[in-house]
Amino acid sequence: MANNKSAKKRILITKRNNLQNRFYKSSVRTLTKRFLSDLETYKISQSNTDKDKLQNGLSSIYSLIDKGYKKNVYHKNTAARKKSKLAALLKAA
Structure with a gap:
């Protein structure tokens, strides 16, 4: 102690x-999973x-x-990589 x-x-x-x-x-993980399931729905319906x-x-x-990057939860490159990956998935759909 x-x-x-x-x-x-510090504790x-x-x-x-x-x-x-x-x-x-x-929260980012949950929203990402929801985004990916919505993406699959969009690929089928295209509405x-x-x-x-x-x-x-x-x-x-x-x-x-x-916001996570601003509060030092994510490193700058990690935040950029996550955003880029999601944008690429949306663009490919």
């Missing part, structure tokens, strides 16, 4: 950051409503990834 004030503070900060990291990472749904989903994923 921590013996001084700064070590106790609290680590817990806070851990919760924040888990929130962003799990405009599905395309709009994909665009909205992609923008919300981008937003979370960018």
